[in-house]
Amino acid sequence: MKALIKVGYGCNDHCSFCHTLHVRHVDGSAAEVHAKIRRAKELGHTMVVLSGGEPTIRPELFEWAAHVAELGMDFGLVTNGRLLAYEDAVERLLASRLRYVYLSLHGGTAKVHDLMVRSRAFEETYGALANLTGKGLDLSVNCVVTKHNAAHLRGLVDAVLPYPDALVKLSMVEPKGGGDALFRNLMPRVSDIAEKVADAIRYGDAKVAEAGAAGPRFVHGALPLCLMPGLEDRFDDLKTHRFRTMIEVGEPDFFPVDDLNKVQPEASCAGCALRGPCPGLYRGYHEVFGAEELPTDRRGAGPRSNSFHWVFERRWEAPEDPAHCPLRDGALGVTPWDRGRDLFVRHGGKLGLYRAETRDFSDLELAEVKHARGQAYVDATRGKAAPNDFARDLVKLERAAVCAGCPHEHRCAGLFEPRFEDVFTRDDARVRALLGAVEGDVLDLGCGEGPYADVLGPRAEAGALRYVGVDPDAAAIERLRARWPWASLEVAGGEDLSPLGERRFDHVFVLRSWNHLRDPEATLRQVRERLRPGGWLTVVDNVAFGLARTPAQAERAERGPAVFEHHRNDGAAEAAAALEAAGFAIVERMDVGPTTSNQWLLRASVGPTAPGRQA
Amino acid sequence: MPNPLVGVPEALAEAELGESAAHLMVDDSIYPLEAVYGASFTFLDRCFVLIDRPEPGRFRVTLSTKKPGADEATLRALVGEFANELLAQAWRRKIVEENRATLEAVTMQAIGGAMGPPTLDELEDFDFSEEPFEDPLGIAMSWEEKYGKKTPPKGDADASAASADAAAEDAAEDATADQDSDAKGGAE
Numbered sequence: 071m072k073a074l075i076k077v078g079y080g081c082n083d084h085c086s087f088c089h090t091l092h093v094r095h096v097d098g099s100a101a102e103v104h105a106k107i108r109r110a111k112e113l114g115h116t117m118v119v120l121s122g123g124e125p126t127i128r129p130e131l132f133e134w135a136a137h138v139a140e141l142g143m144d145f146g147l148v149t150n151g152r153l154l155a156y157e158d159a160v161e162r163l164l165a166s167r168l169r170y171v172y173l174s175l176h177g178g179t180a181k182v183h184d185l186m187v188r189s190r191a192f193e194e195t196y197g198a199l200a201n202l203t204g205k206g207l208d209l210s211v212n213c214v215v216t217k218h219n220a221a222h223l224r225g226l227v228d229a230v231l232p233y234p235d236a237l238v239k240l241s242m243v244e245p246k247g248g249g250d251a252l253f254r255n256l257m258p259r260v261s262d263i264a265e266k267v268a269d270a271i272r273y274g275d276a277k278v279a280e281a282g283a284a285g286p287r288f289v290h291g292a293l294p295l296c297l298m299p300g301l302e303d304r305f306d307d308l309k310t311h312r313f314r315t316m317i318e319v320g321e322p323d324f325f326p327v328d329d330l331n332k333v334q335p336e337a338s339c340a341g342c343a344l345r346g347p348c349p350g351l352y353r354g355y356h357e358v359f360g361a362e363e364l365p366t367d368r369r370g371a372g373p374r375s376n377s378f379h380w381v382f383e384r385r386w387e388a389p390e391d392p393a394h395c396p397l398r399d400g401a402l403g404v405t406p407w408d409r410g411r412d413l414f415v416r417h418g419g420k421l422g423l424y425r426a427e428t429r430d431f432s433d434l435e436l437a438e439v440k441h442a443r444g445q446a447y448v449d450a451t452r453g454k455a456a457p458n459d460f461a462r463d464l465v466k467l468e469r470a471a472v473c474a475g476c477p478h479e480h481r482c483a484g485l486f487e488p489r490f491e492d493v494f495t496r497d498d499a500r501v502r503a504l505l506g507a508v509e510g511d512v513l514d515l516g517c518g519e520g521p522y523a524d525v526l527g528p529r530a531e532a533g534a535l536r537y538v539g540v541d542p543d544a545a546a547i548e549r550l551r552a553r554w555p556w557a558s559l560e561v562a563g564g565e566d567l568s569p570l571g572e573r574r575f576d577h578v579f580v581l582r583s584w585n586h587l588r589d590p591e592a593t594l595r596q597v598r599e600r601l602r603p604g605g606w607l608t609v610v611d612n613v614a615f616g617l618a619r620t621p622a623q624a625e626r627a628e629r630g631p632a633v634f635e636h637h638r639n640d641g642a643a644e645a646a647a648a649l650e651a652a653g654f655a656i657v658e659r660m661d662v663g664p665t666t667s668n669q670w671l672l673r674a675s676v677g678p679t680a681p682g683r684q685a
Numbered sequence: 686m687p688n689p690l691v692g693v694p695e696a697l698a699e700a701e702l703g704e705s706a707a708h709l710m711v712d713d714s715i716y717p718l719e720a721v722y723g724a725s726f727t728f729l730d731r732c733f734v735l736i737d738r739p740e741p742g743r744f745r746v747t748l749s750t751k752k753p754g755a756d757e758a759t760l761r762a763l764v765g766e767f768a769n770e771l772l773a774q775a776w777r778r779k780i781v782e783e784n785r786a787t788l789e790a791v792t793m794q795a796i797g798g799a800m801g802p803p804t805l806d807e808l809e810d811f812d813f814s815e816e817p818f819e820d821p822l823g824i825a826m827s828w829e830e831k832y833g834k835k836t837p838p839k840g841d842a843d844a845s846a847a848s849a850d851a852a853a854e855d856a857a858e859d860a861t862a863d864q865d866s867d868a869k870g871g872a873e
Contacts, residue, residue: 080827080828080829081827081828082824082825082826082827082828082831083828084828094827094829095829126824126825127824127825127826127827128825129818129825131818132818152824153820153824153825155822155824156818156820156822156824158818158819159818162818188828189828194822194824
């Protein structure tokens with residue numbers, strides 16, 4: 071758990087793409103950095119990483135490192151590495167628990183690297199690698215790729231091959247500072263860089279395999295994953311390096327690391343299963359070049375997760391006073407905590423901190439699940455691998471009353487408290503009421519394990535309805551055939567209902583299977599054709615949710631057999647838009663929110679309604 | 686009239702039985718003055734102790750028993766005890782010297798921990814005695830300082846950007862020239 075402290079922006083290199091070009095004259099005082107080191111410890115970090123500018127040009131470097139070690143934390147550097155060409159500098163820092171080095175090397179030769187950094191620096195930076203390797207460090211070599219070195223990436227790979235413990239990262243240049251000021255001169259097209267980076271990674275992999283070596287490992291940064299087919303798992307960013315917070319010079323407290331300088335354009339990225347880890351495009355890049363290099367539709371690219379967990383980390387005493395906020399009114403503060411990833415739960419005089427490290431969801435998605443949709447629960451299961459009865463196994467969490475009206479309410483990670491009410495059974499009552507009143511020909515699309523058999527079965531046996539269930543899972547259909555003599559069951563996916571012949575229906579139900587559909591638009595076309603005039607379509611499904619778990623629960627869940635089955639995590643709004651686009655008229659809508667379960671509902675009609683057939 | 690003491694070199698110690706006193710000569714190249722003080726202190730309950738320096742390089746210690754009529758055996762025992770204590774004091778002092786850094790560090794940590802974290806003002810004034818790092822290649826110096834470029838005025842971001850960029854271009858040329866000719870070491 072790393073904290074990144076920017077100590078100042080002065081540097082002994084002058085990279086053309088320097089992020090901090092406009093503030094190179096700004097340096098933090100030694101005392102400010104010492105105070106931030108103490109604050110990092112107070113917040114529970116286990117490592118402090120100094121960055122800049124260039125932290126190694128500061129005369130206080132060794133004092134800062136010693137201070138970090140004295141507080142029982144590990145020490146790290148984001149650096150151009152030039153000072154680390156001195157062996158004794160490395161030795162002294164190792165004695166102060168230097169464990170992590172993120173070193174910038176932008177070319178495999180002096181000619182390329184020195185032109186990138188506009189200094190005679192290669193021998194020192196490259197020499198530092200020899201001093202750092204084999205020391206048990208977490209050692210990364212970062213190469214920023216611009217127009218100028220894009221053709222020389224294999225040369226960089228060749229240069230780092232002797233260092234098997236290095237992680238070599240090839241990163242798209244960011245349009246910030248120098249990268250923005252010299253945009254036209256520096257900025258390559260992202261698709262071109264993706265191609266060259268992929269080539270360099272594959273070249274490096276082959277060289278490593280050829281040598282039978284353990285490394286280096288090659289990864290990429292700031293490149294959309296759809297442009298790196300086959301190398302998606304090689305993405306690398308601050309979070310993969312376990313940076314949790316950072317602080318700039320002059321800032322009063324730490325802030326969580328975030329991806330807000332990047333954008334995932336909806337036109338390309340909507341429905342993509344890889345939105346969680348994907349960096350998308352830099353905003354500045356997107357403003358100039360748009361998203362024309364990205365595939366236009368990533369829907370159906372693969373299944374994705376519909377849940378995640380926050381794992382318990384720490385606990386404090388917390389007064390029961392409902393007007394007291396332990397974040398705002400205490401030493402924890404408001405700003406260091408990630409709005410989506412950090413979850414504070416107060417209960418019984420205790421305050422617990424849970425943390426979500428998942429990359430299945432982006433930061434924005436996590437914050438939406440937690441706050442806008444309010445889908446945070448405590449996993450109260452005992453003695454089984456995962457919850458399978460939400461009403462019994464999950465306890466809903468809601469924002470504490472003290473959050474209402476707080477000036478930090480919409481920025482803060484929030485304070486949550488358990489609400490001991492079975493919201494699942496309560497919200498499902500409407501679905502059961504609809505099913506209990508339905509008459510005529512009924513199609514259940516994606517009937518799966520048949521969660522509503524106790525409602526539908528008696529009505530079918532009484533002749534009130536004629537039930538047809540379809541599901542693409544042949545085994546599930548076989549099991550239902552044995553249990554449901556009153557049902558007609560077919561193996562079929564929602565996109566192709568041809569096994570049903572010419573049958574038409576008065577009601578179609580899509581119960582908790584909307585987000586399993588590969589192609590909802592195609593399914594809606596099929597449904598529309600099979601609904602009689604005045605017929606009804608009812609869609610019920612769940613949005614994504616998060617569970618607060620103990621480390622043991624989280625480990626059990628991650629080792630469990632569950633696989634991704636969802637192609638999206640639509641809520642009522644997204645599904646309603648699709649239904650309306652397909653010609654349905656929405657007549658009833660239940661949205662998910664902070665006081666509801668994660669289940670939403672839509673009822674829609676096609677053509678003139680027939681009151682006699684309404685449920 | 687001084688009398689020799691059995692088993693003790695005459696040049697180092699003698700007794701004056703009529704005075705109930707013994708004299709010891711201490712070589713200051715073997716025993717530091719602090720050890721003489723320390724050893725003398727342990728005899729204050731039994732003797733009047735006088736320390737003088739009759740000649741360069743030697744201390745003289747006179748032990749006069751508070752009870753009169755001490756015989757030779759008593760005086761001999763006093764001299765022997767003093768010699769042993771003198772050795773113990775000198776050795777203890779040497780150990781203290783060798784462990785001083787550790788003792789001070791432990792003490793400082795204990796006191797520092799009890800005082801709580803320093804304030805920003807305290808840190809500003811704190812004397813960090815970390816040994817300075819040698820930088821013979823002149824690496825730890827800002828690019829602007831090294832290439833003699835002006836630091837842009839604070840708070841003028843645009844001007845800063847423009848001038849830094851221009852400076853960068855100039856310096857890149859300088860660096861390239863350095864590389865080509867090796868006439869002046871850019872790294873020095």
